[in-house]
Amino acid sequence: MKTLLLFILFVLQVSIGFSKSDTIPKTSHRLFKVNVLYPGFEYEYGIGKLSTINFSTSLSFASIKEDKLNRAYFLNNILEIDFRQYYNLARRFNKRKNIKFNTADFISFNAIGIGKSIIENIDYESYSGIEFAVSWGFQRTYWYVFNVSFNAGIGYYFLENGNEGYDFLVNYKIGFLIGKRNIH
Template identity: 35%
Template sequence: MKKVIFLLVILLSAFYVNAQSGKLVEDGLFKINALAPGVSYEFGVGSKTTLNLEGFLGFALNGGFGRDTDFGLFPGLAAEVRQYINFDRRLRKGKNISGNTGNYISFLNQMQFGTPIIGNLEYASDYYYNIVLAYGLQRTYKKGFYFGLAFGPGIFVNEFDANTGVLIDARLGWVIGGRKK
């Protein structure tokens, strides 16, 4: 865990060093997510770099024919450093970048707890931790509606083992107060 924190500090430092004076990202976007119910706050830390902090509820259902069906709502937390990579091209083409509308690469840390806050489905592990290098896109429209899609390779850890795989993350929701620019 110390290595992950050290790597995150190094990555954040690199983004700060590369920051330019003209900030293209929003100073702060408070978003409500509908697909994975939760809230997130994305704020600019550089010219094209943001930090996205999120709290969410994951849903799980386990059942089948001839057996009981169990479900659970599991709380989770995420922190993600995003570097937007196509703002200049979008601006040259006359396209919108407000609401951090663009494509990005990111370093995602995500933790979900194994004990439900609602429901009776208990996981074997007390926690699940993901660390992912992702490519994503985010689009924010005038009335505040937004969607996002991200995917990439990652390491998935629980208290028993660690595995590698691909994370696919879809977001749909609203920016509270609409986009700011």
């Protein structure tokens, strides 16, 4: 009886140990997304257990008040590269929440290329530039296909006309995962 009890405890210990090692949460390696809110594409590539690089290109709408009567509207192309560090995958997993397709919170370092305006409502000199930012955000994927992401932070921009300064970054995307989804 004592031997049987020790054997059962040993089997339970081994199976619990293996189940824990098999279920360590990791980021998905390759996600291709189509954004609807700001038309564009994203490709998120896993570079570690909790890290990804996200490449994004999209069209962005902007508005600047020139004076009391006139407001300038622009449509710009944006190229963005983010290094994302997901920090709560294990906690979400332990609470039995969805973690598929990098559904978690992250801290990111962003490099954003801003193109000249494609369409504008008045004759206004627009400039291309680059912005470097640090942000916090979250990403959620529902029903294996619907993707929502948000990030906000602060950045520093440089424009081709020599202007530079601090800027708040707020980015909200709604889209869909397409293609083969690889869970690492």
